[in-house]
Amino acid sequence: MQQESNEMTMGNTCDITHSMLAKEEDIDRASRSLKAISHPLRLKILCVLGDQEVNVQDIVDSVGTSQSNISQHLAILRDKGILTSRKDANRVFYRVGDYRTLRLISMMQEVFCPAH
Template structure:
């Protein structure tokens, strides 16, 4: 996708609010890292803790925020809490961010 000079992006008010809410939730580096770790998978919280590299309490707080903002869902399976990205559009956005910010020179 290329952006032409003087491009105007048109969005409905509801879509602007939804995008703003998602971007605010994803705007914290730790929450973005959690989303990167989860990707398209469903992962137990303890696996996320191991991969992100902080405390379980800290991860749980950020997962709660992502859940409140409807970015991820979670479910209990036995003693585990499993998390996954709720909306595929979030994964598409993360792909665009990776393409934009993580390119190899």
């Protein structure tokens, strides 16, 4: 009620103000996606993927937990729309779904990695 689409009531919607992510549904969608990626293994999966397409076994080898566990985390990321998958013969390749998500990850790198 209090927060109803105040991006309409303010002139500039691109700068950093209290009108960020104003709509309830946007907030819910954002928090769902963030929750999906805010897990060490899933974040690591996203880092392993980057802008590339990688199959499950390679992800397992890179991340270092059980195949079952990786598969479950991949399912979470796919179900939440973070990843897309493509089947080639008996292997499944995963990649980050869209460029904006890649940019978000890159942004997180800037925020969370001291070197940047």
